[in-house]
Amino acid sequence: MATNKATGKTERYLTSEQVLRREAEAHHKATDLTAYDFWKQFGTKVVKQVCAEAGTVHLNFEQIKNGHKRPSYDLSVKLSEASQRITGARMGILELLDSKKDVQ
Structure with a gap:
């Protein structure tokens, strides 16, 4: 916590993960798809093209x-x-980042 000299308000410092999440939230749209929904809508062939362009392999996407x-x-x-x-159509950044939250 620190006091902002200009406003006099106490502010807390953000972790790098919190900063990245805020950036992702700024680009979020209601129509963004999860990875699963994207795969279901477009199929494996298109997903492989997306993976190649994004610089990852299909197994990683799976x-x-x-x-x-x-x-x-x-x-x-x-x-x-x-x-x-x-x-x-677009896979959402937040949807991708939150993809592991339901796994136990």
Whole structure:
């Protein structure tokens, strides 16, 4: 916690993960798809094209889609951008980052 001299308000410092999440929230749209929903809508062939353009392998995407692995922020952005370029639909950065939350 620190006091902002300009406003006099106490502010807490954000972790790097909190900063990245705020950036992702700024780009979030209600129509963003989860990895699973994207795969279900477009199929494996298109997913492989998206993975190639994003610089990852299909196996990595499968682990993300099934909730066994969570991607880095950078990979989430790359997958989101590649999916939009190839299909016009987009996997959401937040949806990708939260892909592991339900796995026990």
